[in-house]
Amino acid sequence: MRKLLNEELGRPTLEEYATMAKLPITVILDNVRSAQNVGSFFRTADAFGIEHIALCGISATPPNREIHKTALGSELSVEWSYYATTAECVAKLRSEGYKIIAIEQVERATMLDKFRAEPNAKYALVFGNEVEGVDQAVVDIVDGAIEIPQVGTKHSLNVSVSAGVVMWELFRQLR
Numbered sequence: 001m002r003k004l005l006n007e008e009l010g011r012p013t014l015e016e017y018a019t020m021a022k023l024p025i026t027v028i029l030d031n032v033r034s035a036q037n038v039g040s041f042f043r044t045a046d047a048f049g050i051e052h053i054a055l056c057g058i059s060a061t062p063p064n065r066e067i068h069k070t071a072l073g074s075e076l077s078v079e080w081s082y083y084a085t086t087a088e089c090v091a092k093l094r095s096e097g098y099k100i101i102a103i104e105q106v107e108r109a110t111m112l113d114k115f116r117a118e119p120n121a122k123y124a125l126v127f128g129n130e131v132e133g134v135d136q137a138v139v140d141i142v143d144g145a146i147e148i149p150q151v152g153t154k155h156s157l158n159v160s161v162s163a164g165v166v167m168w169e170l171f172r173q174l175r
Contacts, residue, residue: 014076014077017046017077018077020049021049022049022050022051023048023049023050023051023170023171023174023175024051024121024122024123024174025050025051025052025122025123025124025125025167025170025174026050026051026052026053026054026093026098026122026123026124026125027041027045027050027052027053027054027124027125027127027163027167028053028054028056028086028089028090028093028100028124028125028126028127029041029053029054029055029056029059029127030056030057030059030086030126030127030128030129030134030135030138031056031057031058031059031086031128031129031132031135032055032058032059032127032128032129032130032159033058033059033129033130033131034066034130035060035064035066035067036066036067036069036070037070037130037158037159037160038055038059038060038064038066038067038071039064039066039067039068039069039070039071039072039074039075040070040071040160040163040164041053041127041160041163042062042067042070042071042074042075042078042080043070043071043072043074044160044163044164044167045074045078045167046074046077046078047074047167048167048168048170048171049171049175050078050167051079052078052079052080052081053078053079053080053081054080054081054082054083054089054093054124055080055081055082055083056082056083056084056085056086056088056089057083057084057085057086059082061080061082062075062076062080063075070160086126086135086138087137087138087141089124090124090126090138090141090142093124094124096122097122098122098123098124099118099121099122099123099124099143099144100124100126100141100142100143100144101123101124101125101126101142101143101144101145101146102126102128102134102138102139102142102144102145102146103125103126103127103128103134103145103146103147103148103162103163103166104126104128104133104134104139104145104146104147105133105147105155105156106139106145106147108145109144109145109146109147110144110145110146110147111146111147111148111149112146112147112148112149112165112166112169113149115146115169116173117170117173117174119174123170125146125166125167125170126138126142127159127162127163128159129159130158130159133156146166148162148165148166
């Protein structure tokens with residue numbers, strides 16, 4: 001067994017990626033404070049062909065050196081927008097037919113391993129602040145919630161790790 005060289009991976013160019021079909025998923029960052037976490041979201045969204053990232057509130061926006069550290073250029077491949085408030089973003093996406101799903105530990109959340117993505121639905125996944133999670137005012141206006149099952153002593157995962165877990169599962173189901 002030999003590690004493959006980057007040239008052997010068959011990845012698209014930025015131009016090719018821009019024209020590729022993407023998953024009908026927008027990732028919403030609700031006041032994510034770490035620019036490096038934001039960069040991780042871009043890199044993961046690029047890997048799984050996510051159509052868009054909505055950066056809200058205090059979430060850093062490109063161009064940003066700290067985002068670039070972890071995004072490694074994927075901030076150039078994944079389309080993004082900025083909203084002053086997450087509620088404004090949710091309202092816009094809902095008007096465009098997206099199902100708004102918080103990734104959060106809340107009453108009546110669906111465990112990720114039980115969640116079944118609808119093939120023709122458009123999803124907006126809301127990920128929250130590293131300390132406070134998804135703001136309660138945002139939880140109050142979403143259509144549902146997904147929780148990642150965990151069995152350890154800690155009550156949560158890093159937000160960018162959570163993003164990787166959830167985006168992978170929807171990628172697996174929808175591709």
